[in-house]
Amino acid sequence: MKSCPSCFQIKKIEAVKSEYEKQIQELYAEIGRLTTQLSWLKKNLVSDLTRAKRAALVKWDNPDISIRNLDITYIHPQKGWMYLVAIMDWYSRYVVSWELDQTLELPFVIEAVEKALARTKPEIMNSDQGSQFTSPQYKAPKRSRCPHQHGREKQGH
16 A cells, blocks of 8 residues: 555656656757747848848838837047937838937937938837937927827827
8 A cells, every 4th residue: 555655656757757858849849940030030131231222121102111219329439428319220220310419418319300200201110218208399290290100199009
């Protein structure tokens, strides 16, 4: 009788071991799929294209599929700081517009946005929640020139 509990424990251990080995095989298969996808991405990376070829990829006339990203970064020259705002097309990684300034004040951001919107009106303009991008002055020109964005905000999207 004393050996019966160990029989059940052995069967339980074998079942757990079998399930564990199955999970390991599934993870190895997933690693293989991800490796294949990464290889494809490296071969087809658009950032390897010339500036002219990337500009040709931008969907200038079709805002339904265009997405732009904008952000601010700082540059530290020998003295002081400079701030760069860039607006980039996600698909082609083409810089649609940019501005440089010595301060983080709003006007240089609005200038970059207005220049970008004069060229094309994307479906989505993505940014972080920095103070420049959440200010009413920033939102006003964007809404008036991006009808798609304005419509989405009104619908609560």
